[in-house]
Amino acid sequence: MENKNYYEILGVSMKATPDEITAAKNTLAKQYHPDANMKNGIDTTAQMQEILEAYRILSDPAKRAEYDRDISGRKSVMQTFDLHNMEETDDDTAPAFVTYWKTANALYDIILEADTLFKEKNRSSRLTQLSMQAIKYVIQLRNASIPERYWHPDIMNWLLFTSYKNRNYTVSYLLTLYDSFAKESISAIDKIKLQKKSYQYQHSVKRLVKY
DSSP states (O other), X not given: OTTOOHHHHHTOOTTOOHHHHHHHHXXXXXXXXXXXXXXXXXXXXXXXXXXXXXXXXXXXXXXXXXXXXXXXXXXXXXXXXXXXXXXXXXXXXXXOHHHHHHHHHHHHHHHHHHHHHHHTTOOOHHHHHHHHHHHHHHHHHHHTTOOGGGOSHHHHHHHHHHHTTOTTOXXXXXXXXXXXXXXXXXXXXHHHHHXXXXXXXXXXXXXXXXX
């Protein structure tokens, strides 16, 4: 499962207990089950298959141990941490980046749905609703001085993880840290792949906002 992480798919940390893994799988299965989404014209079969595959490995102690050994030496743009259990800080000395991460994450979900509708040439009123929602999130991210090229989840997850290392990091400093990380630690091939995904995502955002 190259370039994918079973823990990230289920949204749990590598220290998650078996019960937490099962609970995460059940929650995601309700959200991504094809039967629940097909009525809205969205095919979530691929996502559901990924969830079940991740659960099959992580719910089996022997397979999980082998998988952990396999990924222990792997370098990844994504850092493994429990995003779902992160909470916003009450510290007023610096903005909580998790707020911006949640905004970007919500925008990404909207774009996924919109891309499916555009692909199917389904110009329903749903696209209008999605466009209005997307505009709200785009404004929030722009007001936070986060350029579009950082909005893809692969990058926002890295920024969120880094912000939790030091709550006093400003947004501009976090972006500078990411740029340094990308320059020094991401291979040329992976960098091209990430840039391609980011550009495609930016295009999708602009298309929906202009709808």
